[in-house]
Amino acid sequence: MARxxxxxxxxxARDLVHGTSLAQVSTDDVCRAAGVHKGSLYHFFPSKDALGAAVFELNWTMMSAVLVQAFADDVGPLARIDRFLDSFAAMLAMMREKTGSTPGCPLGGLAAELAAHGEDARAHVTRVLDAWKRYFADAISEAKGRGEVDPKIDSGAAATRLLAHLQGLALLAQAYDDPRLLLHAKADLRMLLAPK
Amino acid sequence: MARxxxxxxxxxARDLVHGTSLAQVSTDDVCRAAGVHKGSLYHFFPSKDALGAAVFELNWTMMSAVLVQAFADDVGPLARIDRFLDSFAAMLAMMREKTGSTPGCPLGGLAAELAAHGEDARAHVTRVLDAWKRYFADAISEAKGRGEVDPKIDSGAAATRLLAHLQGLALLAQAYDDPRLLLHAKADLRMLLAPK
DNA sequence: CATAGAGTGGACCGGACGGTCAAGAAAGGT
DNA sequence: ACCTTTCTTGACCGTCCGGTCCACTCTATG
Known part of the structure; x- marks a missing residue:
């Protein structure tokens, strides 16, 4: 019951924050929607910022599940990236169905907001982004070994490129309220990999 | 005096909002920093949202100045894009000096926030992004004519790619508090242009 | 110089906000 | 059965917020 x-x-809180921002959701909103009283909220979280961190963590947990599934090695490394992009796009499209407007990246959007909430919040955010990047970097390394991408590229730098591009696409999708912008992701990321 | x-x-307001978000800056903050009283603020702006729109407009004005200068046709089209990226990176680095933390893209960040403020705000935002994209698209068209990029690519779609990537890099620069992420911009955008 | 209207000062409001508290209800170990 | 710890309740608080109001002061115009 407690947990x-x-x-x-x-x-x-995650559902309310996603598609808007942490600042625009009040603790009262969260309590009302969760059928809980303020005392309970503050029993579990010392502050609203702590709740924000927990939301970010939950988003990362969900994203991790998608990543693990997409990056399973039953297909080649480049196909894994493609599969992840499909899942990511489906995620945004589904959220749009549910909330009526296209949200940004659940991690990227919060990351930008939390970055201004002090150095430790920012450090936490970057650790998560690094973990995400590692999935890309590992796949790229493997693709290099297989000769599917130029072996001269740096896997880490390429992973950063891919993540940045994906974040940018998600941001534009949010601004244009059009999840279809993510349809270009696969081809775009391929270009950023300097394939052979 | 009035103007x-x-x-x-x-x-x-722009200085306060940049690097944070509109929601985190109060009208009191703005008044205090501007040495002005609430009556004056609400004499000029009917609401805080209106002030937000004016801030966005100012950011676009400043960005326009940079764009006009960078995209002057005294050099080739691809060199113009490079020149713009230099200016953009310099802008972020300068802002970091001034405020102590790396801000995101002055347009992209606000765009994501304002997109949730109703349909008309979102439409306004997309018009500005479209105008920005046009600078890229025109340069790409010209580069195609010169045979500097693959003539088969669609200029509009390529421009969207470039803008998305730039937005993503700016977002990561903000999250990592490291403007150097933009150093990769030139090479990255080149890859997205499928150069010959 | 009279007057109108733009601009400014600054007190004020209602409500929403993040956060607290004390007391009671469950849960759980012994 | 007992007590301790973990939750839950719901009233409450001080502050900050966006926004209003009205009296005042400039300044431009005729």
Missing amino acids: DTRDRIVAV | DTRDRIVAV
């Missing part, structure tokens, strides 16, 4: 309440608070 | 006050309010 359940905490989880419900975070999940509800 | 002067209005301009000062917007300029100050």
Whole structure:
């Protein structure tokens, strides 16, 4: 029951924050939507910022699940990247169905907001982004070994390129309220890999 | 004097908002920093949202100046894009000096935030992004004519690619508090142009 | 110089906000 | 059965917020 309440608070907060921003969602909003009282919220979280961090963490957990699934090695490394992009696009499209407007990247959007909330929040955010990048970097390394991309490129730098591009596409998708912008992702990321 | 006050309010608001978000800056903050009283602010702007729109407009004006200068046709089209990227990177680095933390793209960041402020705000934002994209698209068209990029690519789609990538790099630069991420911009955008 | 209207000062408002608290209800170990 | 710890409740607080109001002061114009 206890863990359940905490989880419900975070999940509800996540839904409210996604598509908007942490600042635009009040603790009252969260409590109302979760059917919980302020005291409970502040029993589990020392501050609103802490709740924000938990939301970010939950987003990362969900993204991790998608990453693990997409990057399973039953297909080649480049196909894994493609598969992840499909999942990512589907995720945004589904969110648009549910909320009526296209959200940005659940991690990137919060990352930009939390970066201004002090140095430790920023450090946390960058650790998560690094973990995400590693999935790309590993696949790229493997693709280099297979001769599917230019072996001279730096895997880490290429991974950063891919992540940046994906973040940019998600941001434009949000601004244009059009998840179809992500349809270009596969081809775009291929260009950034200098394939042979 | 009148225009002067209005301009000062917007300029100050811009400085406060840049690097954070509109939501995190209060009208009191703006008034204090501008040495102005609430009555004056609400004499010029009917609401805080209107002030936000004016800030966005100012950012676009400043960006336009950079664009016009960078895209002057005294050099080839691809060199213009490079020149713009230099200016953009310099802009972010300068802002970091001034505020102590790396801001995101002055247009992209606000665009993402304002997109959730109703349909008309979003439409305004997309018009500005389209205008920005046009600078890229025109240069790409010219580069195609000169045979500097693959003539088969669609200029508009390529321009979207470039803008998305730039936005993504700016977002990561903000999250990592490291403007050097933009150093890769030139090479990255080249890859996205499928040069011959 | 009279007057109108733009611009400014600054007090004020209602409500929303993040956060607290004390007391009670469950849960859980012994 | 008992007590301790973990939750939950719901009223409450001080502050900050966006926004209003009205009296005042400039300044441009006729």
